[in-house]
Amino acid sequence: MKRANSLISCLLFSWITASAQSAQQPYILNGSATQQSCNCYVLTPDQLQSSGSVWNKNKISLLQSFDYTFEIYLGCKDQAGADGMGFVLQTKGTNLGGNGQGLGFKGISPSVGILVDTWHNADENDPAFDHLSIQINGVSNHAAPENIAGPTQLLAGKDNIEDCQWHLFRIRWNATAHQLDVWVDGQLRQSVVKDLVGEVFGNDPMVFWGFAAATAGASNLQQFCAALRPKFQFNGGQIFCDGTPVTFLDNSSSFGRITRWYWDLGDGTQLRDPLPPPHLYPEAGKYEVKMVIEDNSGCISDTLKNTVTIGSYPEADFGHDTLCTGAPLQLNDASTVEVGTLGKWRWDFGGGKTSTAQHPVAPYTTPGTYSVTLETTSEEGCGDAVTKDITVYPTPEISATAAHACIGEPTILRAANRTPAITIADWYWEIDGKETIHRQNTAFRFPERGTYAVTAQAISDDGCAAKPIALEAKVTDIGLEAGRDTVVSRGQPLQLHAVATGTNLQYRWWPSTGLSDPSSPETIAVPDRDQLYRLTVRSPEGCVQEDELMVKVYTGPEFYVPTGFTPNNDGVNDRFRVIAPGVTQLSFFRVWDRWGKIVWESKSLSDHWNGEVNGSPASAGTYVWIVEGTDYTGRKFSRRGTVTLIR
Structure with a gap:
């Protein structure tokens, strides 16, 4: 129990305890009420269908003002707890009123009840929260005229007072002003002006006072103490x-x-x-x-x-890293106190500029040496002060460029000091977030085309960092491919299709003889003899790349098939294939052995036979072949012959 006298009290204050043992309490207990200690009473235990009241034996006069302070305890169960208690004034006796939602007050008349209601009774127009009201004549319905103040929350912003806590409950009657005020935990929660003697008690000023409480189908431990x-x-x-x-x-x-x-x-x-x-x-x-x-x-x-x-007196102190113009001039409190807690700081930067932050930013904007005073005070009120000179250094300014580069060439990176009076101690470049080069001017070779992030940075002799210069380094790779070597029939138009990356590229084919447009990637060639074409492409950035392709010209359309091959993997004549100038589509190309069995076939002009049958080397000897296809004019034709496989 909260109010049980502690062992420490008994040991330390035996002189008080002896007098307390003889104290006589002027209270009458009804129902479930029990005395727990000298000044504390349980009105209802945590049991269903329980009610109890505690009345002072001696009447008081309402012609005299009073100011009573109690402590009340409504239990620990919120949703399942009930029903509440009330402080009651009455003239007739020291009886117990109705239980349950009546709070031990219902039916006592004439009476005044200051009710603490912890159960939502819809039939009595209760609000959903635990509430406080002032009622008269044993009526607890808030919609009735006997409800003269409230209901309101017992504590502002708090719906529940069944919180396992004791709460101060102060009741003050001003007999001259006829004003009744109620405080909970120091907050004024209800107030009413009413002539209680004349309007409630029939001009009888002598009243009993006490507490009553009740439970019904739900319960809570409900107690009060004379504070x-x-x-x-x-x-x-x-x-x-x-x-x-x-x-x-x-x-x-x-x-x-x-x-x-x-x-x-x-x-x-x-x-x-x-x-x-x-x-x-x-x-x-x-x-x-x-x-x-x-x-x-x-x-x-x-x-x-x-x-x-x-508290002991603190030792004021502060420190800082290098202070540079253009960056926050961060000062760091380093004060200490042996006993107590630092709680206040006051910085004086001169010129009327101050700060109360623990770790402030100094207000200086120009280089120089300044006197700074820190006064620090502990939460116990103990203080100390320190004055130090700080130096603010100038910050350099730099410029930088990253030249455009073509693939395979280094990107030239250059930086310059725009504040020559400030000496640079270190230059460095951050390359695409991967590498750092400590040099004012440098070159870096990027592996492939693209746009890369590079940042130039510099540190002065005083340790001040220039504002970094972020650049984009662009590397151009045209990626030129003039096309694959090919064969055509004499007089057959050949579409050349060059591939390159970029915009506004300049193309030049050489020689231009037989080309429809030597400055276009999509030119048409009609060569009359074997021709090597060279293609040069230039980008707007000045990057140049070259490629070439060989066009062999045959009399055709025709199939050219060798009479023999040696598949011994020496790199010479290892494959059996057909050359088909003027042929746009191959119907088939088949090879038979001497017993008429097909050993290889294909429908691709680029395919070949490697001299194997089902993954094993074919026997040396003579094989028969037939090839059929369609030429560029749409004519279908075929050829046949023999080939000798030599091992």
């Missing part, structure tokens, strides 16, 4: 530095009057005063402060334990 919560704080300007006295302020909450205090300041100092005098700790460090209070009913609080850090 006895120790708490201390400090002045807003208090600093916690070695050698500085610490002043404590009591900010405890109590339903009754606090009669006794016990302080343990963590360094061996123990006091029984309402407030310790300003206390000077012996050295920097962390100290556990303990506080216990007792109220006028003899109840003793739990022991409050909080750590107070007495």
Whole structure:
């Protein structure tokens, strides 16, 4: 239980405990209510169909103002938890009202109930969230005229208060203004102005007060305490530095009057005063402060334990890498503190320019030496300062070019210093993200056509890097192919089809004799004898490539077939093939052995027989062949003969 007095309290404060044992509590308990400690009561255990109430035996007068502080606990179950509790004022007695959604309040009349409802009852117009309302005369329906304030969330922005937490519940009645105010955890959540004596209690100002709670088909552990919560704080300007006295302020909450205090300041100092005098700790460090209070009913609080850090003074310091114009002038805090936590920084750059960042960028824009002051302060309020000179160096500017190159030629890379007064210590080029060359001017041979990324960079003697110059290095490869050597019949037109890569290319065939257009890649040739054609192509960038093809001219159309071949893989006359000038399509080319069996055949003019049958060498001897095809005029013709395979 949260309110059970701790063992530490018993050991440290036996003088308080002895008086508490004789304390008499002026409360009447009904139903499931039980006393858990001196000032704490369970209204309902976590059981179904349970209800309980706790009433103070002594009536109070509503002609007098009151300000009561309690702690309430609504359990841990949200969706499955119910039903809630209420603080109730009544004149008739100390009875228990309706259970379940009645919260132990329903049916008590005349009465005023400040209800904390944790179950959504649609028939009583409940909102979906846990809510707070002020009702009168035992009516809990929010649509009824007896609902005089609310409902609203118990905590702003929080739908659930069944959160396993204790919450401060403060109720203040201003008898002169007839105003009833309700706070939850320090937030004002409900307020109503109403003459409770005249309009609710029939001019009878004497009322009983107490708490009631109930469960039904769902349940939760529901408790309240007459608040006895120790708490201390400090002045807003208090600093916690070695050698500085610490002043404590009591900010405890109590339903009754606090009669006794016990302080343990963590360094061996123990006091029984309402407030310790300003206390000077012996050295920097962390100290556990303990506080216990007792109220006028003899109840003793739990022991409050909080750590107070007495900080040491920091050592301010900062550093930086090379500072160069044109780049962020990054300064890095390097301050240290032995005890405590650094929390504030103030930089003074001169000329009224300052910064509160931990790692700022200095505002200087020109080279020079500047005085910079850093003041650093810990979260405990301890401070130190340091002043240093920093130097800002000039940044060089460079230019660069990457010349166009033809395939096979090196790309010339050149760089220049546009700020001669700044000495360059190192030049380097990054080549296509793969290589780095440390040289001002260089050449690099790229392996194939394309556009490559190159970057020129330079570092000054002071370590300042020039702004990199990004370039594109273009390498041109025309990729010229004039065509394959071929054969034609004398007088047969031959379409030449050159292949090249690029635009606006210039073509030149030589010799031009017999060509329809010697400056076109698609020229037509009609040679009358064997001819070697040379083709030269020039790109707009000045790249030149040459290629050639041989055209053999035969009388034809005709099939030319050798009379013998020697397939011994010596590179001479190893293949048996047909040369077919003027023939555009081959119907077949077949070879038979002397027993009339086909040993090889093809329908391709470029095919040949290698002297093998089914992968094995054919026997030496004479073989018969027949070839048939169609010439460029559309005429089909054939030839036959014999060939000798020599081994």
